[in-house]
Amino acid sequence: MIQIRPSQAAGRRPAPRRVTLRELAAHAGVSRSTVSLVLRESPLVAALTRARVRESMAATGYVYDRGAARLRSGVSQAIGLVISEITNPFYAELTAGIDAVLDRAGWVAFLANTGDRTDRQERFLQRMREQKADGVLLCPASGTEAARLGEIAASGLPIVQILRRTGPMQGDYVGPDYRIGMALAVEHLCVRGHVRIGLIASDRRNSASRERLEGLTESLTRHGLTPALVAPCESSRAKAAALAASLMDRTDPPTALICHNDVIALGMLSGLQRLGRRPGSDVALIGFDNINECCTSIPALSSIATQPAEIGAAAADLLLRRIADPTGAPEQILLPPRLVIRET
Amino acid sequence: MIQIRPSQAAGRRPAPRRVTLRELAAHAGVSRSTVSLVLRESPLVAALTRARVRESMAATGYVYDRGAARLRSGVSQAIGLVISEITNPFYAELTAGIDAVLDRAGWVAFLANTGDRTDRQERFLQRMREQKADGVLLCPASGTEAARLGEIAASGLPIVQILRRTGPMQGDYVGPDYRIGMALAVEHLCVRGHVRIGLIASDRRNSASRERLEGLTESLTRHGLTPALVAPCESSRAKAAALAASLMDRTDPPTALICHNDVIALGMLSGLQRLGRRPGSDVALIGFDNINECCTSIPALSSIATQPAEIGAAAADLLLRRIADPTGAPEQILLPPRLVIRET
DNA sequence: CTGAAAGCGCTTACAG
């Protein structure tokens, strides 16, 4: 008796019944085990047999069911990717870098855009466990508890943190070396004689914000300076532009501004110009990330390049290695940024 | 005898053995069927029984295996999302809109960034069939053959096309009404007396490019005009900026430019300024998409707003409806753009 | 190299 599936019962043009491994084996005149070995590219199968099976696959239009395979073998060939704000071009570049590596390796990623909210992150991680992802690339939302990530990892879902890291920082992690980035910017500004250097910081509490501030402070200390100001700002062009006035109205305004990221820096660039200030001559301005737009803004924005695509690629590589060898020693990979001086 | 799984054999800290539905049933003192009904929120189960099962779920740390459920029920609660270029802020906004709807509905999406290449698209679609996604949101790469998409849909993978559509255009589709967008821009320019109106077009052949050009031509025709020029350009700020010179060097340069998208328009804005032209007074400039950056560029870029987040949300809604009812009549949803006049 | 059997963790009829 033929099972009537829901899609067949309901469909106007019923989807053709799927060819299974059993039917494929019958078509090729071999056993299911043999077909399974061919599918997994085992060298145990005779070349002639392999060829015959491959012909049958093409002839019957067979499609491998990776979910069924996962149920038995435990490997889904899928991972989760959790990022905080995909509309920031930096994250988009990062995602493209990850996607390229996974595509080459034959893997596939579930995407979650958390908007930096822990509740969405938690829901998504739960779904990754239900879908049996083999691992997760996670940019932890601000406020994520290290203990919670520990629980999840202990339950058998490997996590590689990207860009941000929570807790004692001994797990797998890939990100830019924010401290070096800040040191490069401070060095550049100090050489040019700036002593009143301010930071337009993030308004979120996470390691990426913290490490930037610490890096800035340490570098300034080496030059006998302290930050002229630290102003938190939402990561939005409009908010940053609006912030410009209040900064420049001070009695003793900074002569140089380093911004948490380029989105903020570009907003600030625009805001300063609307006030009649010329970034690059009246006030030095340095962004963070070096997104594409830095090249074409007017004036062109100087920025600390963090190479998001490379970070994404390195993180994806690390996660695949970790899945293959869960016992390997955790790695913290910090990619060195470089300073790209343009007109500001 | 206890099965040793690979991860246990290999792991230093072995992942705790997963609680299965059978064990959960034993813990709660009911049958597996009953637990299954509770998991699927069936009303058939007595409230008291349901409560007991839920307590056991919490107590044992049970995690539902959606893949195993899919094998029997056919529903994976996962879809594929194929876009051409995630680093374009427009696609990022679109993705955020899709993600929000899926999150609310309890679904999850596999992401593919094709870079507008059909080979990557094909590989990804094949993986979606292997992973048994319930459907796909697809922005077809330039050059995608309608027949191929037809085959895939016929094999039982519902496809909702977004932003672009191939072939006879009778399948499910959600996108902006490019023609209306162009009409709004042309109307605006003609009222202001422009007669030499040019298009900086995409360099890719797809319906989104074609519909823009057709819309422009039709609108100009209604005003007794023809396009002053149609210049193809790669979707990159730098390429667009570089193109500016050759356009303005003409003997009879256009007085107004409409650009395929904002990335190109912003590059053009920059390129024109570097040449000493003032966008907005020397030459009118209108972008397409209305990405965030339009508000903060100097001068602020006028643009045709296509509301990517809303398109994404509508497309995700449509796909979920199509999965629930594969026999429903196909829908083509065109969202009306509006023109946002700023300084250019 | 190949084949028969068991099992991965669920859902689905079906009988009670």
Add this chain to the structure above:
DNA sequence: CTGAAAGCGCTTACAG
């Protein structure tokens, strides 16, 4: 409402 049995499409030992 509940329980026993079969089955979704694979992989895994194991015997040959």
